[in-house]
Amino acid sequence: MKEKVLVTGGAGYIGSILVDDLISNGYEVTVLDNFMYKQSSLNRLCKFNEFSVVNNDVRNENLVKSLLKTHRIIIPLAAYVGAPLCSKDPVGARSVNHDAIEFMIKNLNNDHKIIMPTTNSAYGSGDNNNLCDEKTKLNPISNYAKDKVEIEDKLLNSTTAVSLRLATVFGMSPRMRLDLLVNDFTYRAFHDRFVVLFESHFKRNYIHVRDVSRAIIHSLKNYESMKNNIFNVGLDSANISKKELCEKIHEYIPDFYFTDGSDHKDPDQRNYIVSNEKIKKTGFEPIYTLDMGVIELIKGFSMIRNSQYGNI
Numbered sequence: 524m525k526e527k528v529l530v531t532g533g534a535g536y537i538g539s540i541l542v543d544d545l546i547s548n549g550y551e552v553t554v555l556d557n558f559m560y561k562q563s564s565l566n567r568l569c570k571f572n573e574f575s576v577v578n579n580d581v582r583n584e585n586l587v588k589s590l591l592k593t594h595r596i597i598i599p600l601a602a603y604v605g606a607p608l609c610s611k612d613p614v615g616a617r618s619v620n621h622d623a624i625e626f627m628i629k630n631l632n633n634d635h636k637i638i639m640p641t642t643n644s645a646y647g648s649g650d651n652n653n654l655c656d657e658k659t660k661l662n663p664i665s666n667y668a669k670d671k672v673e674i675e676d677k678l679l680n681s682t683t684a685v686s687l688r689l690a691t692v693f694g695m696s697p698r699m700r701l702d703l704l705v706n707d708f709t710y711r712a713f714h715d716r717f718v719v720l721f722e723s724h725f726k727r728n729y730i731h732v733r734d735v736s737r738a739i740i741h742s743l744k745n746y747e748s749m750k751n752n753i754f755n756v757g758l759d760s761a762n763i764s765k766k767e768l769c770e771k772i773h774e775y776i777p778d779f780y781f782t783d784g785s786d787h788k789d790p791d792q793r794n795y796i797v798s799n800e801k802i803k804k805t806g807f808e809p810i811y812t813l814d815m816g817v818i819e820l821i822k823g824f825s826m827i828r829n830s831q832y833g834n835i
Contacts (some may be wrong), residue, residue, distance in 0.1 A: 525551040525573065529594035531581045532556055532601030537640065539564035539697040541598070541736040546573050548740055553594060555581060556601065564698035581623045588630050596636045598739060599624055605702065606644075606665035613666060620670040628674075628681050636750075637684040638742045640735070641671045643728060643755055645688070648794040656798040657688070657753045675753070683750040685742045690728035690757030690797060692735055694816045695823045705729055705768065705813070709820040712772045712779040714828060721787040723766040728757035728797040731811030741807045754802040761813045762796040768813075775817050 533542050533554030542565060545552050551573045554565065557580045568574045579586055581601040591597070602620050603609050609616035631637065646655040647662030663669040678684045693705030701710050704727075711718050730738075738756045742749050763771070769781040 525549060526596055527551045527553065527594045528596040528598060529553050529555065529590050530598045530600060532599070534558055534562050534564050534698060535560075535600055535604075536696045536698050536700045536703075537692065537732055537735050538600045540732050541600070541739055542568060542574065544733075544736045544740055546571055550596070553577060553590065555579060555587070555590060557581070560698070562698045564696070567697075582618055584626055587623070587627060591627065591630050591635070595634055596638075596743065597627070597631070598638050598640075599627065600640060604667070606667050607702075609665065609667040609670075616666060617670065620667065621674055624674050625677060628678055631682045633683070635682065636743065636746050637678065637682065638739050639675065639678055639684055639686045640739070641675050641686055641688050642668060643688040643690055643757065643795075643797055644668045644793050645672045646793070646795045646797070648725075653795045654798060655755075655795045657755060657801055679751060679753070685746065685749050685751075686753045687735075687738055687742065687756045687802075688753060689735060690730040690755070690761070692732050693729055693813075693820070694732040694811065695819050696732050699823070699827065701827075704765070705816060706820060708765075708768055709772055709817055710824050710827075712769075712776045712781075713821055713824040716776070716778055717780040717782075718769060719784045720765050720769065720781055721783075722789055722794075723769075723783050724764050725789065725794040726762060726764045726767075726796055727793045728755075728795075728799075729761040729763075729768075729813060729816075730757045730809060731816050734758075734809040734811050737810070738802065738807055741805070745805055749805055752801075754805070755797050755799045756802055756807075757797050757799045758809050758813065759799055763813075771813060772817055774814075775821060 534556040603616035645661045645663040645668045
């Protein structure tokens with residue numbers, strides 16, 4: 524009998540890739556999503572008997588409680604993602620990113636498997652030589668990162684779980700986002716041919732959206748050896764600064780111009796180099812490079828030119 528997976532926020536940027544991959548790997552999947560962005564990212568999956576949808580809100584406690592009873596595997600993706608969106612609607616962000624997941628934690632039992640994607644933005648800001656691993660003291664600055672840190676701590680202290688601290692995600696997805704840094708810079712390079720940078724020396728780590736899906740499924744298949752642990756998920760070759768990212772995009776769009784010229788500050792002040800050795804030791808290796816992502820984004824942006832593919 525196929526294992527049943529509940530994916531909250533499954534119609535989102537990561538979820539619309541993950542649900543497809545879960546079905547391909549033999550799981551039965553239920554998506555709980557309120558479709559707040561009016562996305563149609565799961566249309567192609569309606570043909571599968573292994574796929575079902577509940578169009579509702581993750582804050583509906585009675586509904587969530589009933590779904591937890593019939594699904595052994597839980598992947599909570601429903602979230603207000605990113606510092607700008609959380610600042611715009613702090614009440615909504617707190618209720619989804621913290622309160623709804625806290626309620627879920629209180630209603631889990633020892634039979635549940637939980638793969639919890641969080642964020643490595645909680646490492647905060649350091650100098651240019653600041654290397655972070657899973658033991659590094661956290662320094663969340665944005666409300667988004669603070670909520671993720673609180674929930675990760677409560678989850679790992681309450682039940683068995685795997686926490687995946689994701690690098691900044693990039694790449695094409697059926698529910699596209701243009702507000703992620705690689706996607707944003709590549710879009711601007713393709714359509715506008717210029718970017719004015721701020722804090723151009725700030726470094727962060729990146730990971731392709733399809734590798735995020737692969738990491739989640741890897742964690743499911745290796746749950747017994749990975750549970751009760753935190754893992755960074757990123758590309759070792761993509762611990763780079765904003766300027767270095769622009770230089771990479773410039774290789775594929777030669778007339779792309781970028782310059783320093785703004786005193787604006789990033790709301791979550793990310794500046795670090797991340798070690799991904801821990802998850803690599805479990806047998807997981809990313810397969811999608813930054814170059815591959817930029818190339819596919821350029822193809823995608825030949826078809827996309829509007830403002831609906833963001834969270835704010």
